[in-house]
Amino acid sequence: MNDTNIQDVWMLEPDLLFLNHGSFGSCPRPVLEAQARRREQMERQPVEFFVRRLGAAYDEARAVVARFLGGEADNLAWVPNATSGINAILRSMDLRPGDELLTTDHEYNACRNVLEFAAARADARVVVAEVPFPLSGPEQAVEAIVERVTSRTRLLLVDHVTSQSALVMPIEALVRELRDRDVEILIDGAHAPGMVPIDLGALDVEYYVGNCHKWLCAPKGAGFLHVRDDRQASVRPAIISHGANSTRTDRSRYLIEFDWMGTADPTAVLCVPDALHFMESLLPGGWPELYSRNRDLALAGRRVLCAALDVPPPCPDEMIGAMASLPLPPGERQLPNSALYADPLQDVLLEKWRIEVPIIPWPASPRRMIRISAQVYNRIEQYERLAEALAKVLASNA
Numbered sequence: 096m097n098d099t100n101i102q103d104v105w106m107l108e109p110d111l112l113f114l115n116h117g118s119f120g121s122c123p124r125p126v127l128e129a130q131a132r133r134r135e136q137m138e139r140q141p142v143e144f145f146v147r148r149l150g151a152a153y154d155e156a157r158a159v160v161a162r163f164l165g166g167e168a169d170n171l172a173w174v175p176n177a178t179s180g181i182n183a184i185l186r187s188m189d190l191r192p193g194d195e196l197l198t199t200d201h202e203y204n205a206c207r208n209v210l211e212f213a214a215a216r217a218d219a220r221v222v223v224a225e226v227p228f229p230l231s232g233p234e235q236a237v238e239a240i241v242e243r244v245t246s247r248t249r250l251l252l253v254d255h256v257t258s259q260s261a262l263v264m265p266i267e268a269l270v271r272e273l274r275d276r277d278v279e280i281l282i283d284g285a286h287a288p289g290m291v292p293i294d295l296g297a298l299d300v301e302y303y304v305g306n307c308h309k310w311l312c313a314p315k316g317a318g319f320l321h322v323r324d325d326r327q328a329s330v331r332p333a334i335i336s337h338g339a340n341s342t343r344t345d346r347s348r349y350l351i352e353f354d355w356m357g358t359a360d361p362t363a364v365l366c367v368p369d370a371l372h373f374m375e376s377l378l379p380g381g382w383p384e385l386y387s388r389n390r391d392l393a394l395a396g397r398r399v400l401c402a403a404l405d406v407p408p409p410c411p412d413e414m415i416g417a418m419a420s421l422p423l424p425p426g427e428r429q430l431p432n433s434a435l436y437a438d439p440l441q442d443v444l445l446e447k448w449r450i451e452v453p454i455i456p457w458p459a460s461p462r463r464m465i466r467i468s469a470q471v472y473n474r475i476e477q478y479e480r481l482a483e484a485l486a487k488v489l490a491s492n493a
């Protein structure tokens with residue numbers, strides 16, 4: 096597909112410069128059309144769809160997605176989103192007083208809340224490793240995390256790609272470091288599938304949670320949980336339903352329970368293979384070309400912004416996937432009322448310049464940050480326009 100056709104398949108507002116694929120993704124038209132066809136089947140004969148067909152349809156999608164992720168289909172359960180998957184794991188843990196749940200200060204707020212909730216119920220505690228940002232390399236992140244592991248650490252929750260700081264974390268190195276430490280690992284891959292290659296088999300962690308609506312561009316409502324088989328017996332969905340006393344023996348209790356969490360629209364999940372194939376078909380080199388094109392664009396966009404704002408890149412190129420964050424210039428300090436999606440600079444960029452890009456409060460730094468995303472529909476001129484807008488708005492604030 097050429098660039099013009101690629102632009103056309105996304106439904107993004109034509110006059111909007113959209114540089115925030117990372118927050119919620121955006122689903123291309125052909126995938127939404129596939130979903131509409133599935134919805135029609137669902138509504139034409141709901142009993143046939145839910146009772147007689149859904150199990151097999153879930154299995155088909157599971158097989159395709161597990162292959163893409165290098166995982167095992169029997170380990171892959173569907174959840175509506177990453178938050179639900181993380182809830183299932185943490186609420187299933189048999190925590191004891193004094194146990195420690197380790198995470199980083201880059202963790203996404205919603206997931207940090209799940210840790211706090213699970214810890215509070217058991218009189219356990221959340222330990223937060225401070226990963227510097229800016230940082231000089233992945234080894235700084237590994238060191239900051241590993242030095243907080245103690246004999247009480249039960250689980251490490253770490254993002255594959257962090258949300259605010261947009262770092263690709265060195266998860267393979269972390270897994271190697273923790274292999275003999277008796278610490279379970281839960282990787283929050285909300286941003287990773289479709290942004291960076293994943294090999295769940297090689298990674299071999301207890302738990303990996305991912306979203307399909309972000310960088311795989313599936314419809315919203317499609318996430319997954321990949322639980323190693325030696326942990327499946329203890330993992331229960333956050334929603335208990337029919338599976339809890341099912342007498343079926345044709346598949347694991349784990350899959351039976353996650354496959355039915357009450358009536359909901361399963362078409363987003365069923366369309367994940369459509370999204371995978373569609374995205375793969377956009378460029379002649381398929382997924383590898385898409386990964387490297389988006390990454391190259393994120394890096395190029397970052398160079399443009401760094402030059403315009405006169406700030407150095409806060410992390411090495413090797414820690415960048417398809418997003419990049421950088422601190423705003425030194426004058427742009429934290430504001431008392433700045434919150435995610437509620438920053439005056441973000442509002443001006445949207446209202447005056449029609450640019451959607453997040454300005455991020457970052458408690459660990461005195462300065463706020465900007466995060467750019469690079470999806471296949473973005474172009475370098477868009478980051479140049481953002482740089483021009485930022486330079487003008489910041490100069491007029493000065």
Ligand SMILES: Cc1ncc(COP(=O)(O)O)c(C=O)c1O
Nearest residue numbers: 176177178203254258283285306
């Ligand atoms: C690192 C990380 N974890 C979890 C989530 C939550 O994803 P969801 O809202 O789809 O559950 C996000 C969302 O952006 C995220 O960036």
